Amino acid sequence: MRKGIILFLVFCIVIISGCSSNILSKKETxxxxxxxxxxxxxxxxxxxxxxxxxxxxxxxxxxxxxxxxxxxxxxxxxxxxxxxxxxxxxxxxxxxxxxxxxxxxxxxxxxxxxxxxxxxxxxxxxxxxxxxxxxxxxxxxxxxxNTLIYYNKDLFDKYQIQYPTEDWTYEDLVNMAAGLTSVQDKVVGLLNGGFLYYSVPGAYGGNTLNEDENGIQLAIAEEDALEGIEFLTNAFRNNKIDGRLGETYSERAVTVPSFENGTAAMMVNSSRFLNMQYEKVPNYGVAPLPKGPSSQQGISxxxxxxxxxxxxxxxxxxxxxxxxxxxxxxxxxxxxxxxxxxxxxxxxxxxxxxxxxxxxxxxxxxxxxxNKSNEVTSGPGLVTSVPGLNNVIIKLERLFYEQMYAGKMKVDGEFEAQIKQINDEWLIEQQTANESFE
CATH class of the missing domain: 3.40.190.10 (Periplasmic binding protein-like II)
Incomplete structure (x- = not known):
């Protein structure tokens, strides 16, 4: 009897030891x-x-x-x-x-x-x-x-417009969009065109940013960049490539454009939309952003x-x-x-x-x-990790969309003054951030 109890206790110790070993060997998540x-x-x-x-x-x-x-x-x-x-x-x-x-x-x-x-x-x-x-x-x-331009091949064929090519220019885009805009058919040439304000300065001026001993600054108020911004602004106001009926976007439009239902012939948008477009607009093509006189092309x-x-x-x-x-x-x-x-x-x-x-x-x-990602990455045409970038983007978005694209501001001294103000405020942010980092 006593021998049986001892054997039973030994068995229990072995079992408990084994369980303890397993618990210890099992890693916590x-x-x-x-x-x-x-x-x-x-x-x-x-x-x-x-x-x-x-x-x-x-x-x-x-x-x-x-x-x-x-x-x-x-x-x-x-x-x-x-x-x-x-x-x-x-x-x-x-x-x-x-x-x-x-x-x-x-x-x-x-x-x-x-x-x-x-x-x-x-x-x-x-x-x-x-x-x-x-x-x-x-x-x-x-x-x-990357930012791409999607185009509806059916609409291009209907209006007998040649498809965009790898080397097309901003002039080509405006001519195509004007030819594709139809008040009668309620079709606009270009959707999300305001986004091109981020790319056209670099396409015409070469650099979106300049750097000196004080810090990083926007270069989009320099002469060449201004030429691109003015060209794009006139395309919206005068050529009505986005379907507007007056000089400003608030003066009604041909229709509420949609690339998916065929009322927009071209659309500026992210490459993230590639999969979705195949499902909803089977007969469409893809083009890079247009070229300008300078080498910069595209936004990543x-x-x-x-x-x-x-x-x-x-x-x-x-x-x-x-x-x-x-x-x-x-x-x-x-x-x-x-x-x-x-x-x-x-x-x-x-x-x-x-x-x-x-x-x-x-x-x-x-x-x-x-393959052009090495040229323009991290933000809309802005290659920098400098503090204050987010606030610059917010200010540019208001300036480009609420003023330039909406037709409320022309490329003149007021635009240059606003860019100078953004730059001055950005320099202060950069200096403050560097001081806190050090």
Missing amino acids: TELTLYTYNQDPEVAKAVINVLEQFNKEHPEIKVNLIRNAPNQPSVVGLLKQLEESDKQVDLLWLSSYMGIGEAVAGKYVQSLEQHSDSLKLNDFYVDLESQRYNDELYTVPFLLN FIESLGISSKSEHPEEALEVLRYLTTDTAARELLVRSGVTLPTTSDEKVFDAFEKRFADSGDFETVQGAL
């Missing part, structure tokens, strides 16, 4: 939070799918995507608000408008410089200068999109990833960052979803990208625009 202000549900869905794949491959790490609707336009305010909150933040997904300058100057992101070798930086063909601040790397490219937007200074799990966050930005399977998923163009030179990712196109000509057009 580390939960991370990827924080973004991107409110596009299709983009969020694509990123969540990739995160789910990561979670399966790395069961010891679970990543949650948190989307927060911004309640104010100021990037500085948004990032400061998040930093001072009690929310867990491990990774920051920054949009192209939310340049890294504010994030770095406010010490909201950690430096990635020491991890440069492991981040496969040589695999990126996208210029990484916009990801640096004071020559130090803080973020890496995550999502990339980079959304970046960085590690939050609040993160208590920087090593795990770095693992996620590497996966999302350079892992072949992750990049293939994102490219196939249509939310990004390739950001690295990975051949498998480019193969997945090419398969998105039914027309090889469209693929070559978009690839050609993609």
Whole structure:
């Protein structure tokens, strides 16, 4: 009897020891939070799918995507608000408008410089200068999109207008759009044309920005750039290429234009719309933005990833960052979803990208625009990680859309005065941010 009890106790000890060993050997799951202000549900869905794949491959790490609707336009305010909150933040997904300058100057992101070798930086063909601040790397490219012009081939054929080519100019665009605008048929030549105000200064002037010993400044009030802005303004006011009936947009229009229902012959929009257009407008083509007298052509937007200074799990966050930005399977998923163009030179990712196109000509057009990403990235024609970029974009948007495009302002001394004011205020922001960073 006594021997049986002893054997039973030994058996229990062995079982308990085995269970304890299993418990100790099993790793606890580390939960991370990827924080973004991107409110596009299709983009969020694509990123969540990739995160789910990561979670399966790395069961010891679970990543949650948190989307927060911004309640104010100021990037500085948004990032400061998040930093001072009690929310867990491990990774920051920054949009192209939310340049890294504010994030770095406010010490909201950690430096990635020491991890440069492991981040496969040589695999990126996208210029990484916009990801640096004071020559130090803080973020890496995550999502990339170019601005393209979509055109309805059926309408071009109906009005006997030649399709856009790779080398078409702003003069070509205006002539085509004027020929495609019909009051009788309620068709406008160009939708979202106001967005071209961001590209035309560089196309005519060569540089959107200039840098001197004081800092970065807008160069769009210089003589050549002004020529492009004036040309575009006159195209809206006089040629009525956007369907307006008077000089100003408020004087009614031919119709409320829509590329999807065939009342807009051309549309300026992001490459993110490539997948959607195939479904809704089967017979359409793609063209790059027009050329001007200068070499600059096209606009690209980079959304970046960085590690939050609040993160208590920087090593795990770095693992996620590497996966999302350079892992072949992750990049293939994102490219196939249509939310990004390739950001690295990975051949498998480019193969997945090419398969998105039914027309090889469209693929070559978009690839050609993609190859220009080194020239113009990170914001609408603005290549900089300098603090204050977000506020400059807000001010330019008001000036371009509410004044120039609306027909309320001509290219004259008033426009130049407003650009000077934006530049003066931007210099103050840059100096203040540099002082706080130091």
